[in-house]
Structures are given as C-alpha cells and as structure tokens.
Amino acid sequence: MGGALFWTKALGSLFIICxxxxxxxxxxxxxxxxxxxxxxxxxxxxxxxxEISYSLSPLPKALAxxxxxxxxxxxILFSLTGSLCGLEQRRTVEEAFGLALERSQGLNLPARLVxxxxxxxxxxxxxxCKEQIGFIDMALRETRDYRASxxxxxxxxxxxxxxxGLLLALGIVIVLL
Amino acid sequence: xxxxxxxxxxxxxxxxxxxxxRNALAQWISLHPxxxxxxxxxxxxxxxxxCIGFSDGDELMDDLIVSQADIEKTLSLITDCSYYALEDxxxxxxxxxxxxxxxxxxxxxxxxxxxxxxxxHVSALCFRIAREVKGVAEPIAPQLMLPDTGIASxxxxxxxxxxKTTFLRDLCRLLGNGMAAWNLPPAQVAIVDERSEIxxxxxxxxxxxxxxxxxxxxxxxxxxxxNMLLRSMNPDFIVTDELGGExxxxxxxxxxxxxxxxxxSCHGKDLHDIRSKPYSEWLVSRGYFxxxxxxxxxxxxxxxxxxxxxx
Numbered sequence: 001m002g003g004a005l006f007w008t009k010a011l012g013s014l015f016i017i018c019x020x021x022x023x024x025x026x027x028x029x030x031x032x033x034x035x036x037x038x039x040x041x042x043x044x045x046x047x048x049x050x051e052i053s054y055s056l057s058p059l060p061k062a063l064a065x066x067x068x069x070x071x072x073x074x075x076i077l078f079s080l081t082g083s084l085c086g087l088e089q090r091r092t093v094e095e096a097f098g099l100a101l102e103r104s105q106g107l108n109l110p111a112r113l114v115x116x117x118x119x120x121x122x123x124x125x126x127x128x129c130k131e132q133i134g135f136i137d138m139a140l141r142e143t144r145d146y147r148a149s150x151x152x153x154x155x156x157x158x159x160x161x162x163x164x165g166l167l168l169a170l171g172i173v174i175v176l177l
Numbered sequence: 178x179x180x181x182x183x184x185x186x187x188x189x190x191x192x193x194x195x196x197x198x199r200n201a202l203a204q205w206i207s208l209h210p211x212x213x214x215x216x217x218x219x220x221x222x223x224x225x226x227x228c229i230g231f232s233d234g235d236e237l238m239d240d241l242i243v244s245q246a247d248i249e250k251t252l253s254l255i256t257d258c259s260y261y262a263l264e265d266x267x268x269x270x271x272x273x274x275x276x277x278x279x280x281x282x283x284x285x286x287x288x289x290x291x292x293x294x295x296x297x298h299v300s301a302l303c304f305r306i307a308r309e310v311k312g313v314a315e316p317i318a319p320q321l322m323l324p325d326t327g328i329a330s331x332x333x334x335x336x337x338x339x340x341k342t343t344f345l346r347d348l349c350r351l352l353g354n355g356m357a358a359w360n361l362p363p364a365q366v367a368i369v370d371e372r373s374e375i376x377x378x379x380x381x382x383x384x385x386x387x388x389x390x391x392x393x394x395x396x397x398x399x400x401x402x403x404n405m406l407l408r409s410m411n412p413d414f415i416v417t418d419e420l421g422g423e424x425x426x427x428x429x430x431x432x433x434x435x436x437x438x439x440x441x442s443c444h445g446k447d448l449h450d451i452r453s454k455p456y457s458e459w460l461v462s463r464g465y466f467x468x469x470x471x472x473x474x475x476x477x478x479x480x481x482x483x484x485x486x487x488x
C-alpha cells in the first residue's frame with residue numbers, strides 16, 4: 001500500500017515537472033517563432049527589393065517570388081498578396097493586402113510585421129524604382145530594429161521562462177508532497 | 178466584327194476606375210446609350226469633373242468630381258501595381274492598356290540628378306479608346322496593285338485625324354490574309370510601330386487585328402526598326418506610320434532597294450504638299466514609292482481623295 005502511494009506521488013510529481021518545463025518552453029518558443037518569422041520577413045523584403053531593382057518584375061510577380069523564397073507564414077502572406085493584386089485582379093496592393101490578411105487568419109504573424117507591411121503597401125507599386133527601393137529599405141530598417149529588440153528580449157527571457165517553468169513545477173510538487 | 182464602344186468601355190476601361198467613377202459612368206451610359214457610342218475618350222483630372230470626349234465635343238459631369246485617390250487607384254491598376262517597371266514608358270507620356278487603349282498621363286515632371294525627366298504625382302489621365310474599323314482598305318487595295326507584283330510600295334497621305342493609321346492597320350490585315358478574289362497570296366508583314374498606334378501592343382502582343390502574318394516592333398524608332406526587321410524577319414512588306422526625317426527616309430530607301438515593299442504614312446494635305454517637304458520629296462522623286470492614297474475628313478474621317486500612281 002505504501003509502495004503504491006509512493007509511486008503515485010512520484011509519477012504525479014514527474015508529470016507536474018514535465019508540464020512546468022513544457023510551459024516554460026512554450027513561452028520561450030513564442031518568442032523564437034516571432035524571431036523566425038521576422039527573419040523571414042526581412043528575407044522577403046530583401047528579395048522584393050532585388051526583384052524590383054534588378055529585374056523590374058511586375059509587383060504581383062515580385063511579391064509572389066519574394067514570398068516563395070522566404071517561406072513560412074510570411075511567405076504565404078506575400079504570395080497571397082501578389083496573387084490578389086494587379087491589373088488582372090483589379091486590385092491595388094493595399095486592397096490586396098487587406099484581403100490577404102482577412103484570408104490568412106490562421107497564420108502566425110507578429111503584430112509588428114503586419115504594422116510595417118500595412119504602411120509599406122501604401123507605397124508599393126506607385127513610385128519610381130529609386131523611391132520604391134527607399135520605402136522597402138525603410139521597412140527593412142524598422143524590422144531589423146524590432147528584431148534586434150526581440151532578440152534581446154529572447155536572450156533575456158527564454159532562459160527565464162524555462163527556469164520559471166521548472167521552478168514553478170518544483171514548488172507545486174513540494175507543496176503537494 | 179467590331180465591338181461597340183459601350184462594350185469596350187464596360188469591359189476594358191471602366192474596371193480600371195474606382196467604384197465611384199465606374200458606377201457613375203455606367204449610369205450615364207445606360208441613360209445615354211446612343212451618345213455613348215460616340216465616346217472617343219474619358220478624362221480624369223484630380224479635383225475637376227469627369228470629362229467625356231465625343232467625336233463632336235465633350236461633356237463635363239459636374240456632379241462627379243475626380244479625386245486624387247481616384248487617379249491613384251486607376252494609375253495603380255493600369256501599371257499593374259508596378260509604376261517602377263514602366264518609368265521609361267512614361268517618358269513617352271502614355272501607356273497602353275489591354276485592349277489597345279492608350280492612356281495619356283500628366284502631372285509634375287521632376288528632373289533627376291542624372292539629367293532625366295521623370296513624371297511624378299500624376300494628376301490627370303486621358304483614356305483614348307482604340308477603335309479598329311475593319312474593311313476600310315478592302316475597296317482601295319486592288320487599286321494599289323501592279324500587274325504581276327501585287328500591292329506596290331504605297332505612301333498614305335493625310336492631315337492628322339483622317340484615318341491613316343486605321344487604313345494602314347486594315348491593309349496589314351489584308352496583306353497577311355491575302356486576297357483570293359484578286360489572286361493576292363498572303364504575305365509576311367513586319368510593322369514598325371513607333372507610337373503603338375497601328376497594332377496597339379500590350380506586353381509586346383498586338384491588341385488590334387493586324388492579320389495573322391504580322392511581326393510588330395513596338396515603340397521602336399522607325400529607322401532602327403526597319404533595319405532590324407530587314408535583317409531578322411525576312412518580310413515581304415514593311416509597314417510604318419508617320420515618316421518624318423532624313424533617317425526615316427534613308428531606312429525606307431534601304432528597305433526598298435533590298436526588294437522589300439514599304440507601306441508608310443506621312444502627314445500632308447495632298448501630293449503637292451508632300452512634294453514640298455524635303456524628305457518625302459526625296460523618296461517620291463526617286464521613285465521609291467509607286468502608289469499613293471490621300472485621305473481627308475471632308476465626309477468624315479477616312480474620306481478617300483485620291484488613289485493611284487504617285488508620279
């Protein structure tokens with residue numbers, strides 16, 4: 001009887017500790033994913049800039065190519081926006097981006113990425129090459145600054161979240177025992 | 178079969194406007210279906226009423242003031258959201274949209290550091306409806322034939338707006354199809370379309386019917402284009418619009434001496450007028466062109482004043 005109680009407590013404690021560690025990892029993982037998506041966004045902007053400045057690709061095609069190369073949820077958003085804008089679709093980039101956002105509710109996009117993109121699409125496709133690259137560079141700088149701050153937060157908080165998860169679980173185990 | 182202006186407007190042009198303008202124009206067309214068939218152009222000017230141009234004047238829609246946002250939306254669509262990709266085309270002051278319609282642009286011109294002038298802040302757009310009138314060259318073509326050699330090198334002469342380009346386009350179509358009734362076999366036709374008026378190309382593809390055997394060099398300077406086509410496309414005919422200076426005349430002469438026939442147009446009231454201009458006189462007096470067609474708008478655009486030998 002005593003042996004069974006011990007094993008029940010031991011298994012329960014193990015479960016709580018695992019759950020704590022997992023919770024901490026999930027909190028840190030959220031920051032990791034945000035960083036990853038911001039990296040993809042930077043890549044997509046760089047690709048877009050290249051498409052525009054070197055090959056003068058029409059914007060629908062340039063957005064689709066940049067999205068394909070970047071991948072992830074950012075890539076999906078870029079490709080979708082590209083497929084929804086232009087002469088054939090009778091939509092401006094701004095209108096297409098709004099619609100793409102509506103259609104991609106399930107995507108995991110950092111709020112800041114959406115903010116930067118919302119400002120950028122107002123100036124996409126309506127300026128000359130030089131100005132166009134300028135606007136993309138501005139968005140890129142803004143994203144890099146934000147990513148640096150997220151990176152800093154990540155390096156500070158990721159370990160903390162993991163440790164907190166473990167400590168919380170240990171605390172619960174001690175109280176319960 | 179030629180399309181009605183109403184269908185051209187509703188299918189090709191109005192989808193390029195903001196919904197406000199589209200709806201107002203659609204309503205106007207449904208109220209004035211006959212008048213709509215005479216529409217030649219639609220002008221959008223920021224801060225001013227929409228202007229509809231007809232063959233006999235224009236009309237301002239005072240209750241429909243075009244905003245800068247309307248212009249920007251339309252500009253975005255006609256450039257396929259890619260203004261940057263068309264900067265060089267804007268230097269010509271217009272672009273062509275699907276259907277072959279030409280959109281003229283005006284606004285602020287800025288001189289860049291490299292000395293180029295670029296159009297920025299577009300505030301006005303003029304949509305000119307492309308119209309093709311098929312069959313106008315059919316009654317005239319037989320009169321341009323020489324025994325055994327088919328259609329001769331021909332100069333089409335008229336003042337602006339009298340149907341030179343329409344005539345050239347229809348002649349291209351006839352040459353490419355051939356005319357069985359006159360034992361005229363189909364011919365390879367090469368068109369140098371410097372101002373995108375003959376074939377009205379969009380993305381390099383003709384939007385108007387220039388026949389099944391036409392190769393078009395769009396927006397290419399005439400002299401350069403004629404030389405390129407001579408070397409590359411082995412044409413039977415070279416067709417070009419509005420011959421002007423010495424370089425054009427020399428290229429035409431080169432093509433004709435190489436055995437290719439040339440059908441070209443030039444500004445002028447009549448044969449006498451043509452002879453008063455140095456380069457056309459040079460071409461005519463040396464016998465490069467054999468036949469001439471003179472058009473006027475005495476009884477409406479395309480009135481034929483003369484068809485026959487040029488000398």
